[in-house]
Amino acid sequence: MSKLSPTLEALIEKGLFDRLPVTFSTFFFDQIQDWQLLFPAEQTYYERLFTLLDRSDPLQVEALFAPVRAAEVKMGVTEAVWPKRKFTLDQVDFLNRSPHYADWRRAIADVFAHIDPILDAETARHGRARLVIVITPAELPAGPDRLWKRIEQHGKRIALDPPDDASDYLPLFLTGKPASAKAPAITDLFVSTKGQPAYGAWMVESGDQIAALSNHESVVRLSYSRLADYRARLMTDVQKLVDAEQIRGPRQLSARLKQLQIRANESELGRDPVLGEFARAVLLSGNGTLLINNTFVEWATVQGVRRARPVVSVIGYGIRNKIKPFSSVLIYTDQDAANPIPTQADMLGSYVDLEIFHQYIWQEFAKYAEYRGNTAFLFVADGTDGMLAIAPPDFPLLSATRPVKLEEVFGSMKDWLAL
Amino acid sequence: MLPGITKRAFLRLAGLSIAPRILPSWLRGESLDTNQRRVIIVTFGGGVRYSETFASEGLHNIPRLAGLRPDGFFFRNCVNAGVLSHFNSTASILTGNWQRVDDFGFQPPSGPTLFEYYRKGAKAGPMDAWIVATNKSFATMGASGDKLWGAPYGANVVLPKQLLIDAVKDVVRKSPSGGVADRENVHRQLETILAEGYEGVGWTIFKAGRQLDQHVRETLTRSLADYINGPEAPTSGDELTFFITREVMREFAPRLILVNFWDMDVAHWGSYSLYLQAVTRTDRLTGMLWDEIEQNPHYKDKTAVLILPELGRDGDINAANGFLNHRSGDPSCRNMWMLALGAGIKRGETDRSVHHVDVAATAASLLGVNTGEMSGTPASEIL
Numbered sequence: 001m002s003k004l005s006p007t008l009e010a011l012i013e014k015g016l017f018d019r020l021p022v023t024f025s026t027f028f029f030d031q032i033q034d035w036q037l038l039f040p041a042e043q044t045y046y047e048r049l050f051t052l053l054d055r056s057d058p059l060q061v062e063a064l065f066a067p068v069r070a071a072e073v074k075m076g077v078t079e080a081v082w083p084k085r086k087f088t089l090d091q092v093d094f095l096n097r098s099p100h101y102a103d104w105r106r107a108i109a110d111v112f113a114h115i116d117p118i119l120d121a122e123t124a125r126h127g128r129a130r131l132v133i134v135i136t137p138a139e140l141p142a143g144p145d146r147l148w149k150r151i152e153q154h155g156k157r158i159a160l161d162p163p164d165d166a167s168d169y170l171p172l173f174l175t176g177k178p179a180s181a182k183a184p185a186i187t188d189l190f191v192s193t194k195g196q197p198a199y200g201a202w203m204v205e206s207g208d209q210i211a212a213l214s215n216h217e218s219v220v221r222l223s224y225s226r227l228a229d230y231r232a233r234l235m236t237d238v239q240k241l242v243d244a245e246q247i248r249g250p251r252q253l254s255a256r257l258k259q260l261q262i263r264a265n266e267s268e269l270g271r272d273p274v275l276g277e278f279a280r281a282v283l284l285s286g287n288g289t290l291l292i293n294n295t296f297v298e299w300a301t302v303q304g305v306r307r308a309r310p311v312v313s314v315i316g317y318g319i320r321n322k323i324k325p326f327s328s329v330l331i332y333t334d335q336d337a338a339n340p341i342p343t344q345a346d347m348l349g350s351y352v353d354l355e356i357f358h359q360y361i362w363q364e365f366a367k368y369a370e371y372r373g374n375t376a377f378l379f380v381a382d383g384t385d386g387m388l389a390i391a392p393p394d395f396p397l398l399s400a401t402r403p404v405k406l407e408e409v410f411g412s413m414k415d416w417l418a419l
Numbered sequence: 420m421l422p423g424i425t426k427r428a429f430l431r432l433a434g435l436s437i438a439p440r441i442l443p444s445w446l447r448g449e450s451l452d453t454n455q456r457r458v459i460i461v462t463f464g465g466g467v468r469y470s471e472t473f474a475s476e477g478l479h480n481i482p483r484l485a486g487l488r489p490d491g492f493f494f495r496n497c498v499n500a501g502v503l504s505h506f507n508s509t510a511s512i513l514t515g516n517w518q519r520v521d522d523f524g525f526q527p528p529s530g531p532t533l534f535e536y537y538r539k540g541a542k543a544g545p546m547d548a549w550i551v552a553t554n555k556s557f558a559t560m561g562a563s564g565d566k567l568w569g570a571p572y573g574a575n576v577v578l579p580k581q582l583l584i585d586a587v588k589d590v591v592r593k594s595p596s597g598g599v600a601d602r603e604n605v606h607r608q609l610e611t612i613l614a615e616g617y618e619g620v621g622w623t624i625f626k627a628g629r630q631l632d633q634h635v636r637e638t639l640t641r642s643l644a645d646y647i648n649g650p651e652a653p654t655s656g657d658e659l660t661f662f663i664t665r666e667v668m669r670e671f672a673p674r675l676i677l678v679n680f681w682d683m684d685v686a687h688w689g690s691y692s693l694y695l696q697a698v699t700r701t702d703r704l705t706g707m708l709w710d711e712i713e714q715n716p717h718y719k720d721k722t723a724v725l726i727l728p729e730l731g732r733d734g735d736i737n738a739a740n741g742f743l744n745h746r747s748g749d750p751s752c753r754n755m756w757m758l759a760l761g762a763g764i765k766r767g768e769t770d771r772s773v774h775h776v777d778v779a780a781t782a783a784s785l786l787g788v789n790t791g792e793m794s795g796t797p798a799s800e801i802l
Contacts, residue, residue: 093521093522096502096503096504096522096746097502097507097519097520097522098519099517099519101502101748102748105748287687287688287689287740287743287744288687288688288689288690289689291688292688292689292690294689294690295688295689295690298689299689299740302740320690320692323693325599326583326587326590326599326600326605327587327591327599329580329583329584329587329656330584330587330588330591333591338591338599339599339600340599340600341600346692348692349690349692349693349696350692351692352691352692352695353689353690353691353692355691356691356735356741356742357691359735360735360740360741363735363736
């Protein structure tokens with residue numbers, strides 16, 4: 001165990017984890033093992049959760065977890081199938097295959113239905129303005145009127161007055177100045193302001209246009225293209241593992257994948273153990289993040305929001321490539337090296353993908369108390385004259401009556417964050 | 420007009436003589452001899468949601484199935500109440516009991532499969548039951564580990580995509596600078612792997628002498644040529660699954676087949692557009708399979724087809740990550756549909772819930788074979 005928080009260590013010593021149902025306590029015990037690789041938001045959450053359970057009336061806690069215990073009995077949870085301090089894919093598999101899995105899941109959901117409102121109320125008391133910017137790439141041949149259709153009913157479309165020089169579009173939007181001014185991005189301004197939380201500003205993108213506008217060391221910059229070397233090594237290593245070591249299935253593979261850490265020379269993320277582990281987990285947790293740029297952007301954002309709860313998020317999508325004949329069946333193979341057929345952009349496919357990702361990203365933020373009622377979401381398409389804003393009524397741009405210049409948008413974002 | 424016959428009588432006689440040639444058996448009210456009947460189960464493997472198929476907003480993704488629906492019996496509520504994973508879902512369909520075995524094919528289905536009941540009960544030969552599956556973990560799907568049943572009564576299992584992967588891998592390794600762009604090159608490699616034996620690619624094919632083995636190999640090789648030289652760029656494992664199924668039907672005319680399409684599992688890659696393309700491709704290939712049934716004298720007017728998704732996928736609202744996964748257990752994961760088509764199947768629709776475990780019992784009834792204990796029951800609407 002890596003230097004667990006004194007608060008949790010004391011609670012474990014007191015026997016709190018032993019008093020809770022084993023399917024619940026071992027999951028969380030496993031989650032806190034690599035304490036120093038957790039984001040501060042995660043550490044705080046675990047401390048608050050278990051402190052709440054510890055200070056609550058034991059009889060009430062027992063009653064709260066009674067349905068979970070009942071489900072465990074029905075499922076046949078014993079020390080043999082569920083060791084007290086162990087949570088692996090075997091335990092996940094045990095749950096999934098149990099005929100009583102639905103009962104257990106419902107019981108767990110009921111527990112959190114009681115706990116979450118208490119924790120959320122605490123969070124809301126410390127609420128602050130937050131900002132999420134989602135950028136559609138300039139190459140996508142669709143105007144703003146064709147974009148964000150799944151979520152447009154939740155916000156307001158705002159007319160923009162774009163600059164004559166298209167290359168200044170993103171710099172003006174994110175720094176308030178043309179590219180030549182090399183002004184700090186909104187993320188960099190945020191982290192430069194005193195008292196901001198660690199890992200509070202994130203850039204997640206397919207290319208590196210957005211990251212190029214930021215250089216403050218405290219901004220998290222996750223770029224699919226900047227991770228190309230690490231991705232290439234992961235693909236080669238995973239293929240070798242599967243071929244040479246005859247790994248039988250996901251359970252065995254998962255253990256080996258944990259060892260494929262990012263190196264410092266592969267990305268700036270490698271210099272921060274928390275971010276290095278985050279990048280590894282995002283790229284190796286399945287769901288196509290190694291293979292498809294926009295999947296990486298979506299999944300990294302979802303995981304970043306879930307785990308780190310950034311205050312400022314800038315998310316930039318790209319254009320996905322078309323799938324190549326034959327070689328595409330080899331998942332862990334560099335398509336450019338293996339197949340001489342030229343790589344082609346899939347514009348229509350990218351459009352379809354982004355439309356649903358816009359909805360998923362927006363929904364993901366809304367799941368957490370930190371973002372409810374105080375977050376301005378700006379969906380913007382690079383180079384175009386319109387954006388969609390989903391924001392609280394007091395967000396200044398919602399009252400705009402004429403096309404807004406990008407530097408004004410920047411000014412509004414800055415004011416919103418009180419920078 | 421023949422002397423002594425009225426116009427009304429003539430039309431009635433003419434109609435009667437033409438009817439057997441132009442009317443399907445269900446309209447003529449004939450009952451089909453179960454000894455002649457064939458059953459093909461088609462699964463939309465990998466999982467597909469109602470919203471991308473038979474929901475009103477999804478119909479444009481499945482033009483063939485939407486067109487066939489009025490000709491068959493449509494179960495609007497077909498529920499997967501079991502483990503929401505691939506092997507267990509399909510094994511539940513084939514055994515009539517909810518399966519909870521290892522999901523990566525390291526265990527066979529628990530309890531006899533439909534194939535075992537059929538082959539033992541009907542004394543059917545080894546070439547009479549086949550699984551053609553794109554999912555490579557289905558290698559053990561053909562038979563249970565039950566000592567009284569098991570492999571001697573199981574199905575042949577062919578995994579076309581595994582063959583394709585192995586062939587492409589070899590081509591890329593031998594000619595990294597471009598061999599894979601040459602269809603003939605890939606074709607040669609596919610044939611080479613087949614010539615080396617089926618077991619290497621996880622297949623099970625019951626051999627009954629050298630002559631039959633050669634026959635099987637020639638049959639499969641022909642389907643490779645159709646696939647490689649087809650009109651579309653061959654990117655899909657499901658296309659190969661279709662061509663192999665069609666060739667098996669033409670050469671061996673098995674009475675019981677499971678066709679497991681799988682391309683739509685690309686949803687795990689996180690591309691909604693690739694997922695939708697796969698749904699439409701599966702619809703097209705299922706339609707082509709139906710066309711083959713209609714044109715193949717071994718199958719025409721003798722075959723019942725049961726088409727259903729193996730499982731759904733998570734819903735867009737409040738789920739882990741929507742279409743990418745199938746683990747939430749929400750209605751979008753569990754509630755699907757089933758379309759029954761073909762010989763002896765009435766037209767109609769019902770809201771009555773059926774379950775995946777009802778498929779084996781229904782298919783067994785259609786084939787006229789008895790089964791052991793099943794938690795599923797036959798769907799009386801189509802019997």
